[in-house]
Amino acid sequence: MGPRSIISSGTGALAIFLQKLLEVDITTSDFDDEEVEDNISHNCRVNGISPVLPHIRHSWGDNFQITDPDWDLVIASDILLYVKQYPNLIKTLSFLLKSYKIKDKKPGSTGSDVQLPWPAFLMSWRRRIGKDDDALFFTGCKDAGFVVEHLGSRVYCISLKKTKNAEEDTKATI
Ligand SMILES: C[S@@+](CC[C@H](N)C(=O)[O-])C[C@H]1O[C@@H](n2cnc3c(N)ncnc32)[C@H](O)[C@@H]1O
Secondary structure: OOOOOEEOOOHHHHHHHHHHHOOOOEEEEEEEOHHHHHHHHHHHHOOOOOOOEEEOOOOOOOOOOOOOOOOOEEEEOOOOOOOHHHHHHHHHHHHHHHHOOOOOOOOOOOOOEEEEEEOOEEEEEEOOOOOOHHHHHHHHHHHHOOEEEEEEOOOEEEEEEEHHHHHHEEEEEO
């Protein structure tokens, strides 16, 4: 199974849950803020994850600390509250997905039957904000060259546009 990253992890609850459930290689990320990082580390430790999950401080739109992102799946939940930040968020997603180098080997299976393109951004979003505001995010993603798929239950998959052959090559079971 390939490495995954969770952006804007907040308390780290989703990352901790996924790591404990699936034992995936997860990196957390959130604002460039020491207290947020310390809080995620604390939550890892009290949940029996030691060493704590790797963490990258990153505010959307800023340069990432690394130049070669290697995460086949970028995951987030509940992050579309900040409408003015959508262009920065899309800039970060563009970097993470467009700089990813497709490898020969497909990411492995976790036993689920859900097929996802890779690299991909998987996001859940339920909160209601201003009418149609969240649509601005999805339009911005399409304008940036992404394909947006609603997988159901307000879970969205955002991935790069691909040629038909490339699409066959880069579908993997997560
Ligand atoms: C509502 S919380 C959701 C936290 C977590 N994803 C969850 O579902 O529990 C929104 C998260 O987005 C992060 N966030 C907001 N603006 C951000 C920005 N400009 N750059 C990076 N993270 C940001 C916040 O720090 C916070 O962790």
